[in-house]
Amino acid sequence: MSETKKISNIIPQGKLKEIQLDLLEDISNAVMHTAGPYGTNTMILKDGEFPIYSKDGKKVLDSIRYHGPIETAITDELSQLTEYVVKEVGDGTTSAIRLSYYIFKGMMQNEKSWKDYGYTSHQIIDTFQKAVDAVKERIFYHGKETMLSDIYDICMISTNGNHDVSISISEIYKKYGADVFIDIGTSPSEDHIINEYDGITLERGYTTNAYINTADGKCDIRNASIYYFRDTIDTPEMIAFLNNIIYKNIIIPLSGKDSNAVYRPTVILAPSISRDAENILSEIEKMMYSNTPANRPDLLVVTDVNRYMNEVDDIAKLCGCKPIKKYIDPTVHDKDVELGNAPTINTILDFCGHADEVIADYSKTKFINPADMYVINSETGEKEESDVYKGLLNNTKAAIESAKATGENDPVTMTMLKRRYNTLRNTLVEYLIGGISATDREACRDLAEDAILNCRAAIRYGIGQGCNFEGLRAATEILNETDKEDILMAEMLDIIVSAYQEITIELYETLCADKDTCFKAMDEALEKGIALNLRTDEFDGKVKTSINTDTTILEGISRIITIAFTSNQALLPDPLQATAYK
DSSP: OOOOOOOOSEEEHHHHHHHHHHHHHHHHHHHHTTOSTTOOOEEEOOTTSOOEEEOOHHHHHHTOOOSSHHHHHHHHHHHHHHHHHHHHHSOOHHHHHHHHHHHHHHHHHHHHHHHHTTOOHHHHHHHHHHHHHHHHHHHHHTOBOOOGGGHHHHHHHHTTSOHHHHHHHHHHHHHHOTTEEEEEEEOSSSSOEEEEEOEEEESOOOSSGGGOOSTTSOEEEEEEEEEEBSSOBOSHHHHHHHHHHHIIIIIHHHHTSOTTOOOOOEEEEOSOBOHHHHHHHHHHHHHHHTSOGGGSOSEEEEOOOGGGHHHHHHHHHHHTOOOBOOOSOHHHHHHHHHHTSSOOTTTGGGGOEEEEEEEEOSSOEEEEEETTTEEEOTTTOOEEEOHHHHHHHHHHHHHHHHHHHHTOOOHHHHHHHHHHHHHHHOEEEEEEEOOSSHHHHHHHHHHHHHHHHHHHHHHHHOEEETTTHHHHHHHHHHHHHSOTTSHHHHHHHHHHHHHHHHHHHHHHTTTOSSHHHHHHHHHHHHHHTOOOBTTTTBOOSOOEEETHHHHHHHHHHHHHHHHHHHOOEEEOSSHHHHGGGO
């Protein structure tokens, strides 16, 4: 009797890793064409649209398509993971993907020998993450304070040498200072337009496109009532508060069932929301999507802000929000209710603060004219900083000075304090880029956005050398200091160093005639501690970038490698799809 051939949807680990490596190589080859000052444009075609010519690595990555389900899933994962890099430092997609390919390739080549030594997959990936953490820490060690005179050089690197955009951005910084928050858009004409606003910006935007209510992909809430949940929304009481706010401010007034109901444009800030509460938001999402953006209710929920809680707390104070929080001791809760410091289901609507306008996109939320940020001087009639605002500024500045004076200025603490202070000090400037055509304006906008994000990160975290130099230098130093008897760590660092060398040589080859010259230039760069400027072929100190550019790229790489290396198999939607991989 003949044996029946089994057809399953299972793709075993060996085959999956083979596909992952092949795909990383394929994609990294495609995006590598955009790398460096001599990178070239990729022609991107979409049905029913004019062709786009771009040398932006993220735009190229997001436009790559594959037929197979595994390839499609991996490409989508890469796009999502590199989104983090783009949000933090403007760009770095090409470096993150290319370095991921070289590192993953090196780990795959060493996997068998490591396992022959008795190392488990968990130990391998744990060592990889420790190596990445050590390199990141060393990169920050080399950082320096950013000066306004550095802004032009940062922009020239971020925009691949666009002098006009670099001059425009550096002039804005010179006029408004290092604390300026520049929001990029496109002008309806050939002319650039600069608008200034009073307000504060949170570097966290909406979590779903359901909240978009403008033609340019933003959520714009005017005369906003703002509610601040200080703790996670995960208890029956907190969920009831959330439900009551949305129900009474939005749903009941829109339904027309209660003529006394008052429609209140609503913004909700929360560190995180439990799955039980997400059911409420899921229903809200359906309601929002059932309308066109222009007809959607004035509602915005900004969550997953745990890493920004100090900034959110400051924003809430400036808007006049009363914090909605949990209580352990019922006696304390009852006392706070009596004093009006804790809400009940009947008083929750009164716990809001206000701002003239709240504008959010996928990466940030702007609060225009928070209610308690400024006051009108009764004698002069002029607007001036409120005591609340001045108090927050002075307290944060004092904490920074205290940390410096006591020697407790560790990088993590100082980064948090500086980020908080800069968020408070921000002047909001809208920079609308003009151009001859819409395509021209959009291309220029992409460059400017990358540059501004990198400048913003440099102001907050410090400045370093670009062109992947800080990662190369830090990884080389750590490798040279590592005990060679620690085989796994030494070999892991060697893989990381080799990956940086590979991508550095590839970039140098766009300028140098042969590889020997490239290697000599790389060695000279490490000796001098300065990246080679590929535009001038000199070690002129002008290759500048945020010091956390390479650390952010390494963070993206760590996520990509961890997912790829620890995947033990793939299960496809349809068993017949698996036959293509046999």
